[in-house]
Amino acid sequence: MEPKPVERAPTNRKLLYAVVAVIVVVVLISSVAVVILTARPAPAPPVKPLAIELWYIDDGHYGDTEPTVAVLVKAQLEKSGLFQVTLKHSATKTYFGQVSNNALPLFLLGWFPDFADPDNYVTPFMRTGFQSLGTNYSNPTMDALIDNETSSTTGRDTTFSQIQDLTAHDVPTLPLWMTSAVAVKEPAVSGVVLDPYLFRYYFIGKNNVATSALTMSTTDKLTSLDPAVEYDLFSGTVVGNIFDTLYTTTPTNGSEIPQTIPLLAAGPPVNPVGSDPKVWEVTLKPGLKFSDGTTNITARDVQFSFQRMAKINNPESAVFYLTGLMDGNALANTPDTVISMPDGPTGLRVQFHLNKTYSIFPNLLTFSTTSILNHNIYPVGTAVNDPTTLPGGGVGGGSGPYIVQSTDLATSIVFTANPYYNFKTFWEQYQSKGAPAIPVPVSNTFSISIKAAAPALRQDVQAHVVNLGYRSFNPPDVSALQQDSTLKVDVGNSPQIRYLVFNSGKAPFNKIQVRQAIAYSVNRQEIVDIVFGALAQPLWSMIPPGWYGHKDVFKDVYGSTPDAAKAKALLQQAGFLSFIAPPVLAVSEARRPGD
Amino acid sequence: MARASPLLLYVLTRAFLAIPMLVILLTAVFVILRLIPGDPIQALFGGRGNPAVVAAARAQLGLDRPLIVQYFEYLGRVFTGNFGQSLTLYPGQPVMHWILLVFPATLELALYSMIVAAVVGVLTGVVAGRYRGTPIDVALRMYGIVIWVIPIFWLALMLQLTFAIGLRWLPPNGRLSPLVPMPTRVTGLYTVDSLLMGRIDIFIDAVRHLILPSLTLGLVLSGFFTRIVRVNMMQTLQSDFVEAARARGIQERSVIYRHAFKNALIPVVTVIGLQFAALLGGAILTETTFSLNGVGSLLVRAIIAGDYTMVQGVIVFYAILVIGVSLAVDIANAFIDPRIKY
Numbered sequence: 001m002e003p004k005p006v007e008r009a010p011t012n013r014k015l016l017y018a019v020v021a022v023i024v025v026v027v028l029i030s031s032v033a034v035v036i037l038t039a040r041p042a043p044a045p046p047v048k049p050l051a052i053e054l055w056y057i058d059d060g061h062y063g064d065t066e067p068t069v070a071v072l073v074k075a076q077l078e079k080s081g082l083f084q085v086t087l088k089h090s091a092t093k094t095y096f097g098q099v100s101n102n103a104l105p106l107f108l109l110g111w112f113p114d115f116a117d118p119d120n121y122v123t124p125f126m127r128t129g130f131q132s133l134g135t136n137y138s139n140p141t142m143d144a145l146i147d148n149e150t151s152s153t154t155g156r157d158t159t160f161s162q163i164q165d166l167t168a169h170d171v172p173t174l175p176l177w178m179t180s181a182v183a184v185k186e187p188a189v190s191g192v193v194l195d196p197y198l199f200r201y202y203f204i205g206k207n208n209v210a211t212s213a214l215t216m217s218t219t220d221k222l223t224s225l226d227p228a229v230e231y232d233l234f235s236g237t238v239v240g241n242i243f244d245t246l247y248t249t250t251p252t253n254g255s256e257i258p259q260t261i262p263l264l265a266a267g268p269p270v271n272p273v274g275s276d277p278k279v280w281e282v283t284l285k286p287g288l289k290f291s292d293g294t295t296n297i298t299a300r301d302v303q304f305s306f307q308r309m310a311k312i313n314n315p316e317s318a319v320f321y322l323t324g325l326m327d328g329n330a331l332a333n334t335p336d337t338v339i340s341m342p343d344g345p346t347g348l349r350v351q352f353h354l355n356k357t358y359s360i361f362p363n364l365l366t367f368s369t370t371s372i373l374n375h376n377i378y379p380v381g382t383a384v385n386d387p388t389t390l391p392g393g394g395v396g397g398g399s400g401p402y403i404v405q406s407t408d409l410a411t412s413i414v415f416t417a418n419p420y421y422n423f424k425t426f427w428e429q430y431q432s433k434g435a436p437a438i439p440v441p442v443s444n445t446f447s448i449s450i451k452a453a454a455p456a457l458r459q460d461v462q463a464h465v466v467n468l469g470y471r472s473f474n475p476p477d478v479s480a481l482q483q484d485s486t487l488k489v490d491v492g493n494s495p496q497i498r499y500l501v502f503n504s505g506k507a508p509f510n511k512i513q514v515r516q517a518i519a520y521s522v523n524r525q526e527i528v529d530i531v532f533g534a535l536a537q538p539l540w541s542m543i544p545p546g547w548y549g550h551k552d553v554f555k556d557v558y559g560s561t562p563d564a565a566k567a568k569a570l571l572q573q574a575g576f577l578s579f580i581a582p583p584v585l586a587v588s589e590a591r592r593p594g595d
Numbered sequence: 596m597a598r599a600s601p602l603l604l605y606v607l608t609r610a611f612l613a614i615p616m617l618v619i620l621l622t623a624v625f626v627i628l629r630l631i632p633g634d635p636i637q638a639l640f641g642g643r644g645n646p647a648v649v650a651a652a653r654a655q656l657g658l659d660r661p662l663i664v665q666y667f668e669y670l671g672r673v674f675t676g677n678f679g680q681s682l683t684l685y686p687g688q689p690v691m692h693w694i695l696l697v698f699p700a701t702l703e704l705a706l707y708s709m710i711v712a713a714v715v716g717v718l719t720g721v722v723a724g725r726y727r728g729t730p731i732d733v734a735l736r737m738y739g740i741v742i743w744v745i746p747i748f749w750l751a752l753m754l755q756l757t758f759a760i761g762l763r764w765l766p767p768n769g770r771l772s773p774l775v776p777m778p779t780r781v782t783g784l785y786t787v788d789s790l791l792m793g794r795i796d797i798f799i800d801a802v803r804h805l806i807l808p809s810l811t812l813g814l815v816l817s818g819f820f821t822r823i824v825r826v827n828m829m830q831t832l833q834s835d836f837v838e839a840a841r842a843r844g845i846q847e848r849s850v851i852y853r854h855a856f857k858n859a860l861i862p863v864v865t866v867i868g869l870q871f872a873a874l875l876g877g878a879i880l881t882e883t884t885f886s887l888n889g890v891g892s893l894l895v896r897a898i899i900a901g902d903y904t905m906v907q908g909v910i911v912f913y914a915i916l917v918i919g920v921s922l923a924v925d926i927a928n929a930f931i932d933p934r935i936k937y
Contacts, residue, residue: 059896059900091900091901093686213774215774385688408888411888414776447774449773459760459767462767463760463763465772
């Protein structure tokens, strides 16, 4: 009988199970340990970006590049995940109406100075009460600084420095870039001065000799020929070529700050009058006439021109300059109390009674809005809207170098020389600054074709349909036209600044931290490089380089490249960027606070 | 003369039928413009105006009244030629004034384009039909297809680059050269008004400015004419009366150009009417590309500016125009086509 085998199998199997179990447990524990030890720190929970709207003009008012700029700014703001930007846009007329109504929260805008003083880059945006430009900003310290620089003629550099520091802190606006002025012309065209304040058509001719006719194309849109209504660069330029102001500026191509010189006025204004520093006296040159050749320009015309602007009181015009300095109601209804005529209506002296001391008042009198009109032919309380029935028999009836031959506002305007222009030889003394050495207007007829968009402008100069193209070429077109040997491209400094406006009266831009966070988030150099190339430069202050008192204050405070961490900290400090809660399995009927 | 009375009845019937067509169309425009999001006042103030100001503006335009009241007021205004006032483009000014001011530019472009389309289309169609199945036919059929599908703006840019920028034979855009004075307005058509003034120089300048835009729009439309004339030509050449003409020993040339050609052209008149609507649509692009200040570019600017009353006015104007042309074509067909019974 064979021995019965030893029953060892169950014991071995148990041992095997135990070993396997131990191995599994060790592997599991090791795996968990590895996962825990090698895991990266948990990411911060996502934040809810701050939703904002960014507005821009969509009909080419600032050139065809504007939508690209808006898209780029949106991308820059959204890059850090801190903002969610919705782009919105409207046409020029609607847009400026919205700006005047304080309807827009954040928007792109551009500014050509209305007169030659750095204050014009400050007061319209930052002085309480100048809300027509949409900032709604108010700071008593800023008001005091502005009042200081506008009431004195000394120490203004220091004040402007303080203003810029405060601007960088409060950020009512955010300067972005400044563009170059570009004119493309046939080589024979002379007298093109890329003047930032007034592009003088009457200097332009061919080969610096009297010229029968000259033609120009532009993409600028003509809105009005009435000085009491217009408030855009092109319309102001046209007005400045058919009307005269009491004072004007020396020609400049942007390389130097122009000087204020008398035009209709006989000499510098007198201030103070008696002992009152708020009264300014201006005396007209004797014997000046309007374009009919018979009507003398008198004190009544000066008073009438200002009164008319106050009476029409168009909210989209530059009337706020006057109502900021004078009693608007009195000017409209009892003008003698605001602008007096010591020698009577037919005299030559007028006295402006301001409601505060304002040292740069003569500069305001160079602005096209303060053009002097013939009180016999312009209606006092109504604007002239129909371009085909201009006063003075359809020619405008100003005293400027040109009269209007024809216009439909939409497609063209043609000027002819005013045979009674009073300053035919006046400009010769400014030859060194670009004025022609022959009596102006150099061209007897000057025709401007208004084009819908930049491609048509380029076609016109390339096909030599016109002698000159001015404003606004697409940047790539400028590069192409510079290669054309039959054309000459003038690129000059321009005082036009481009910037973002924060409506400080609207959430979330009523919080200073939000404005500062956006100042930390934009990349000016990228905008310039991508959109404009060599035709623009980053701008670090509302007062551009070249003006006294300028400093790159935004670069000093916010750096030249975006800083998302600082922007994020500011937004959190302002109470934005709440964390997005993780999804939950069961949802209570009650909503969380803040939803 | 015996047919005069039934013909007059036919014309009156067609004219009468145009009225309900117009009412249906006006109703559609009214409804669609009120169905789309927002309203004219929202557009005017960008959706952000002061509520009191917005309410006042809405009341001023009658938009606060019941829709049915607005509808009948709107119909009443349109039938009396009042299309309302511009909201944003030319605030406060009558829409009709601006449409009539710029319409001659569109009409002039349309007329010259139609001449180009008809001449090129009929010629190529007749030749293709006459030489059916030959390489000439294939080439012309290919032309008809390609030219019909070419984007108008692309063709416009090519023509501008070639003839205005490259060769400098023709002006690239606009209606007149900068220093050429506008002719005294009688019809608004520069080519007509200049002749009325006796100014041949202005006439030549206006025609030079019309060549490129008319070629652009006309060539694109000619593709359709090529194909329709070719088919008609082939059908006519196979018809009994042509066979009979041949059987009588009439020369082939005479058969084609005296008998077949005239009959093949009859459907073209109908097509011209239908193509008029397409032509107005094409004019929008052509006017924009060539910087022509016509109704098309007015419509584009009104859309960009959110000027609802102007947009509505232009659409209604276009619609009335198309209905009018269709009516005219129907009546013309009744005169020239003996097969039409009335």
